[in-house]
Amino acid sequence: AQSVTQPDIHITVSEGASLELRCNYSYGATPYLFWYVQSPGQGLQLLLKYFSGDTLVQGIKGFEAEFKRSQSSFNLRKPSVHWSDAAEYFCAVGPREGGYNKLIFGAGTRLAVHP
Amino acid sequence: DTAVSQTPKYLVTQMGNDKSIKCEQNLGHDTMYWYKQDSKKFLKIMFSYNNKELIINETVPNRFSPKSPDKAHLNLHINSLELxxxxxxxxxxxxxxxxxxxxxxxxxxxxx
Known part of the structure; x- marks a missing residue:
């Protein structure tokens, strides 16, 4: 069955520290991969996406993610976290084929940032 | 300008009532979706419309009925609301x- 796993429900880091949020997927073939951020009381905003090519993708707000086919992972990273990065982060996958769009989301990782 | 807007932002109602949520996008997109996020923050797709035509219906109870009057709008009507x-x-x-x-x-x- 297709699924997305975000192993860490809650992560706390200090401001200025580096961050890595984990995402693993189970899919029939390499899917399209996305990371979204949801700030409190807000909708989801797309941070970055991977379709093909360079396995290290850059996104907005200083985030990057690396696709590792052998590990079925698409981990999100940021070298130095800012207090405004505190939010919920969702990894999502979608089919390359099918003729329709359907994202499958992970359960999310809540990031807290200590000053 | 807001790209995708929804009304209302909050909706409190009694069991058994019927309610609607409206959605409008001004991006000129062909496809619109409804997702449900439960109390554990888990997001799941419910419906998708492409050019006013239903293309995804993810085993949602038939109390939920989406309606797309044009490709910029996708409303969600819910009958007999449950907890x-x-x-x-x-x-x-x-x-x-x-x-x-x-x-x-x-x-x-x-x-x-």
Whole structure:
């Protein structure tokens, strides 16, 4: 069955520290991969996406993610976290084929940032 | 200008009532979606419309009926509301799958 796993429900880091949020997927073939951020009381905003090519993708707000086919992972990273990065982060996958769009989301990782 | 807007932002109602949530996008996208986010923050697609035509219906109870009067609007009507319908409902739109979708701010539905 297709699924997305975000192993860490809650992560706390200090401001200025580096961050890595984990995402693993189970899919029939390499899917399209996305990371979204949801700030409190807000909708989801797309941070970055991977379709093909360079396995290290850059996104907005200083985030990057690396696709590792052998590990079925698409981990999100940021070298130095800012207090405004505190939010919920969702990894999502979608089919390359099918003729329709359907994202499958992970359960999310809540990031807290200590000053 | 807001890309994807939803009304209302909050909706509190009694069990058994019928309610609607409206969604509008001004991005010119062909495809619109409804997602449900439960109390554990788990997001799941409910419906998708492409050019006013239903293309995804993810085993949602038939108390939920989406309606797309034109490709810029996708409304969600819910009949006979139940406690388990309490959630945040997100509307989204996309021109194609590669864009990943633009999400609205959500409607928090509370059924008492």
């Amino acid at each position: 388990g319908d309490s959630a945040v409902y997100f509307c989204a739109s996309s021109q194609d799958f590669l864009s990943g979708g633009f999400f609205g701010p959500g409607t928090r539905l509370t059924v008492l």
